[in-house]
Amino acid sequence: MTLLLLGGAWLPPQGSTAKENPLALGVAALGLAVFFAGFLAQLSIGFFGRPRFFLPRPFRGVKPDVPTAPTSVPRGKGDMTEISVRRDEADSYAQLRRYKVYVDGERVGDLRPGETCQRAVSPGMHTVQVKISWCSSPSLSVGVSEGERHELVCRAVPGVESDPVAMFTRRHDLLTLRRA
Structure with a gap:
C-alpha cells in the first residue's frame, strides 16, 4: 500500500501526461502489483493453508505433515473401535x-x-x-x-x-x- 500511495503522491497534476513522470507511474504500478500478490497469497492461505503459488511445482500438492499411508487398525466383522x-x-x-x-x-x-x-x-x-x-x-x-x-x-x-x-x-x- 505504501508503494501505491507514494506513486500516487508523485503523479503529475491532473491534465498532464504520465510521460512527464515515468518514475511515479512505475512506483504506482509496482505498488498495485505487490498489493494483488498479497491478496492472492491471503486467498491461497485461506483455502489451502499455505501460499501454493510461491512453492516450487513438485511441492504444490504435497502436505508434509499428513500421513501418506493409511494407518488403521485391522477390524473384525463387528469391530467398530x-x-x-x-x-x-x-x-x-x-x-x-x-x-x-x-x-x-x-x-x-x-x-x-x-x-x-x-x-x-x-x-x-x-x-x-x-x-x-x-x-x-x-x-x-x-x-x-x-x-x-x-x-x-x-x-x-x-x-x-x-x-x-x-x-x-x-x-x-x-x-x-x-x-x-
Whole structure:
C-alpha cells in the first residue's frame, strides 16, 4: 500500500501526461502489483493453508505433515473401535480454514465446519487434540473399549471471533473439544 500511495503522491497534476513522470507511474504500478500478490497469497492461505503459488511445482500438492499411508487398525466383522471428531456447523471462527485433528500426537485429518474425521484405534487410552495455526484445544483423554465408538465435537470458544487478541491470550484453549 505504501508503494501505491507514494506513486500516487508523485503523479503529475491532473491534465498532464504520465510521460512527464515515468518514475511515479512505475512506483504506482509496482505498488498495485505487490498489493494483488498479497491478496492472492491471503486467498491461497485461506483455502489451502499455505501460499501454493510461491512453492516450487513438485511441492504444490504435497502436505508434509499428513500421513501418506493409511494407518488403521485391522477390524473384525463387528469391530467398530474408533474415535470420531466433528467440527460444529455453528462454529463461526476461521470458517475458511481447517482445524487439524491429532490422535496420540499424530495428525489424522482436517476439518471444515460440519465435517467429521474418523480414526480407527486400538482399545485403550488415547489423547485427542484439535489445532489451528499455533492455537489449540486442551488435550482430551479418551478411553476406548473393544467395539466402541467415541464421538467428539470441536469448535472455537464462544466470543473469540470478536476478540482480536484471543489468539495470543488463549493460545492453548482457543478451541474446545468435548464428548458429543
